Amino acid sequence: MGLMQLRTIYNPNLFLNPSLSSSFYTTSSPISHPHCSSPIDRRAKRRREIGSRSRERVIIVASSNVAEPISWDEWKPEKGSQAPPLSDIFWPAAGAFAAMAVLGKMDQLLAPKGVSMTIAPFGAVCAVLFATPSSPAARKYNVFIAQIGCAAFGVLAFSIFGPGWLARSTGLAAAIAFMIYTRSVHPPAASLPLLFVDGAKLHGLNFWYAFFPGAAGCILLCLIQEVVCYLKDNFKF
Template sequence: MGMQLRTSCCHIHQNSSLIPPSLRSISPAISSLINTHFVRNKALVLERRLGFNQTDGRSIISSKGRRRRAEHGVVASSSNVAAPAPFWDDWKPGKRPAAPSLSDVLWPSAGAFAAMAILGKLDQVLAPKGISMTIAPLGAVSAVLLATPSSPAARKYNMFMAQIGCAAIGVLAFSMFGPGWLARSIALAASIAFMIYTGATHPPAASLPILFIDGAKLHHLNFWFALFPSATGCFLLCLIQEMVLYLKNNFKF
């Protein structure tokens, strides 16, 4: 394309019929100057229309051409754009920077054992009152706090906000719709909406409404269920988490 442009410009320069007759009647020097200026202007117009650079002759897309391509949805491919991951990548184990040490495995496991042992002892004390501290959601909370302490679900705000809010939603759904699939469905949907709206995403809390609706031994707690046993148990688990983190950071092996 660059050779064709230069050939066209030379043809214009050689063909004096393209210059107006009034300009050809002037002296040869001035006529030559006007001829050169005319050809250069003509070449500049052609270069701008075709999108060529006048300085080095390389063909580059002008800003107008890029704008036209963007308007018509034509986007130049780039090697920096990552290809979409295959569907089955989510089914593969994630990459870890290094294998965990023995202490990184032992201390969280020991903390989970201590948590369930303490909750079990509290159950023996509270058994005459018909109250149990060992509930399934606290097992999931232990896994979040001890195995992934830096995850968003392990943040104290997320945990307590979601635990209290979802437990209260479960009590409210049971009082309005009674036991059954409708109360469970509405309570779970409302709990997820509550966590998204407040920005307090804590997955173990989503099981609290279903636990209350299906657990007849918890119905007498009414709205106290929002604080006990879930929120109280989470406070105990937070203390155990601090002990585990201290042991992991100071006693490595």
Template sequence: MGMQIKASHHYNSMMQSLPKTSRYFHSFSPNASKAFNRSYKWVILEKSLGFKPIKESSTRRRRRREHGTVVASSSNVARPFWDAWKPEKAFYVPSLSDILWPSAGAFAAMAILGMMDQILAPKGVSMTIAPLGAVCAVLLTTPSSPAARKYNMFMAQIGCAAIGVLALFLFGPGWLARNAGLAASMAFMICTHSTHPPAASMPILFIDSAKLHQLNFGYALFPGATGCILLCLIQEIVRYLKDNVKF
């Protein structure tokens, strides 16, 4: 405590010894104040302690930081394998409404898509495709994740579906078209910054479903992108219910 009071006294006396303009600049310029404190800290310590303190060199600081980084990174090497088999640490316990409303939204979404299937049955086209189930899970359970962004969803759905049509046209039905369609879809999502995992199954679905071949490039908009519009509406309803109807 006595050393702190003595250092403070030396600092105040040094400030009084500065010209008036310097004190004014020091008081009203935050950056200059920080620089001033760094510059005169060692002078104050030297006068209060009676000897010159040893500064830590920049090389030593860099090595210390690198050493700490190496230790931290090496300690994380063994963790990913075990952590992948453990549940993610939850920051809160979900309430009954947090569980019920997304589940009810998924039920309503598939029910509406099923009703649309009855209307489209004469054409042999179905709206209840597997990728829309995955989209429903992403939108209702993790609405703040990057995969749930509207740009990512629609860009990936439309682009990957079109890639599936093109892959079938170039390679015909078979393993080569599926492999090429999936690889091209991954490259497309990376290039457009529109990562949306459910869309990666759109090319494979088109190639393996003979009933969808009649849609040709219309498959880029239907049923994937069209179904996503319905799911976005249901997501907004579920979000409103979760925020306003809690139990």
């Protein structure tokens, strides 16, 4: 008996689903040559080879998704962002100058009492209120709740642990937890506990520090913010 013609059909999906291989390899009649293996054995061996290749292919594809290129977008300006108009730069800067000038004048009046209104966190407060007035941190609720609460936790930590790293760490941790719990995150207020623990001149205020100079100074800064926002909206150049 002669060999019958063997017809094969190639399908690339076989590498993805080896179970389909048997339906694509057919013969018109079995081969009866004595030195050849049976068609069933050849098909079983072929399925094992295709299954092994498909498993290797899946592993390679999965491992290629692990390593992704480093993105440097966060180190660049926002895409499509344009330089702000000169008025949007001038008025916030002028507002910061006016705020520090007024606080400085108040310091001169309060100097005989040994207290000061100008503290470092007010620089960060000015940046938040004047440069990003629409941000959540610039909301009046966030400003005053965070200023009062964080300052109070600084006094409490100092009263329990005294000066040193433990009071600073505890006061800052409690202040951050307080802002998150009350939904009043205002980053400049987080520095108030550290300022009180390390500021010997402020220790005499005790729990009055919760209202002065932080909350009291923010009243002035919020008033100046309203003026700055009005000037930015109505006097553009």
